[in-house]
Amino acid sequence: MAGLGYRKEMADWDMSVVQADFFEVAPENWIRRDRTPLYQLMESGRPVRLHGVSLSLGGQGAIQHDFLKAVRALMDDLDTTYYSDHLAASGDAHQLYDLFPIPFTDQEVVRLSDRIKEVQDVLGLRIAVENTTYYTNVGEMSEVEFLMKVVEKADCNILLDINNIAVNHKNHQLTEVQHFLSQVDMQRVTYMHVAGHEFDERFGLYIDTHSEHVETETREVALALHRQHGTPILLEWDNDIPSLATLNQELSCLTAFTNT
Amino acid sequence: MPDGFYQYIRGATEVVPAGYTEAGMRAYRYLVFLGASQMIEVHYPELRQQLGEAAWKELIQAFVRQSAWTSHYYGDLKDEFLAFLARQTDAENT
Numbered sequence: 001m002a003g004l005g006y007r008k009e010m011a012d013w014d015m016s017v018v019q020a021d022f023f024e025v026a027p028e029n030w031i032r033r034d035r036t037p038l039y040q041l042m043e044s045g046r047p048v049r050l051h052g053v054s055l056s057l058g059g060q061g062a063i064q065h066d067f068l069k070a071v072r073a074l075m076d077d078l079d080t081t082y083y084s085d086h087l088a089a090s091g092d093a094h095q096l097y098d099l100f101p102i103p104f105t106d107q108e109v110v111r112l113s114d115r116i117k118e119v120q121d122v123l124g125l126r127i128a129v130e131n132t133t134y135y136t137n138v139g140e141m142s143e144v145e146f147l148m149k150v151v152e153k154a155d156c157n158i159l160l161d162i163n164n165i166a167v168n169h170k171n172h173q174l175t176e177v178q179h180f181l182s183q184v185d186m187q188r189v190t191y192m193h194v195a196g197h198e199f200d201e202r203f204g205l206y207i208d209t210h211s212e213h214v215e216t217e218t219r220e221v222a223l224a225l226h227r228q229h230g231t232p233i234l235l236e237w238d239n240d241i242p243s244l245a246t247l248n249q250e251l252s253c254l255t256a257f258t259n260t
Numbered sequence: 261m262p263d264g265f266y267q268y269i270r271g272a273t274e275v276v277p278a279g280y281t282e283a284g285m286r287a288y289r290y291l292v293f294l295g296a297s298q299m300i301e302v303h304y305p306e307l308r309q310q311l312g313e314a315a316w317k318e319l320i321q322a323f324v325r326q327s328a329w330t331s332h333y334y335g336d337l338k339d340e341f342l343a344f345l346a347r348q349t350d351a352e353n354t
Contacts, residue, residue, distance in 0.1 A: 136284025
């Protein structure tokens, strides 16, 4: 079972031939838009889940309840209980529309888990938070320790992004992918993300561009977890979107051997 | 998180906040610039060409530096951009 991040660039595609079992969209892109393409995906028997990009769980601005109510209405409309966003800030008190690191400190564990609980109270259901790529950060504990403390305190789920763990290891050499995974409670993981990334020599950093093929190691790690725990995998390809044939090929690599 | 983190990303200071790497901070500053630049270009495709690269870059940098929007909808950036241009024009006329 493999899912695909649905992009508006795919609006002209014949989605019936896309070999994905489920889809994911950003609620920010669909709350105010004609949802006909999403209804068509649902009519083909393939669910659509929500993965937000702007909640700013780590930001300083107040959680916007009106926005969450709109997300909740969209969830009802799409008949899904899945909504996730990133363990990151979208800016200071304002939106800079990117994902910024939250210091890995106990103080932030408390603040973040309180904000997640507030979100879950407004929505009336449990959300998942995604481990993110960070290009520099400060703190007093490891990323995975921070992630697990937050999700346990907030009692929320995890959207486990294997590519982000790999990118962070390449950039910072702090936590091996397998060590990171050994600390994660897979019972809390709703599904996994895989994607591709690129090296940017201007910064000497690997950037999480979602514009490339998935690396072999990332794919194999995801497939192994899928075999062990049955956790679904979703492919994110958001920039330089390839042909439908290339995407199908990538998806087939993610479904290979998953039914054994 | 220190205020200096976002001050750097907005281009309001060149002082890298304590504990963070310069390369990482430059990457964040670049990604925010790129996001704003791409969104404004989608809505005003002719503006970049009319201004030329140097003036375009300066305009987007000025916009990012003082931006204060709170909308969850990325597309609303264009309204913020219009408000920013209006403020710039007012400043020039006074």
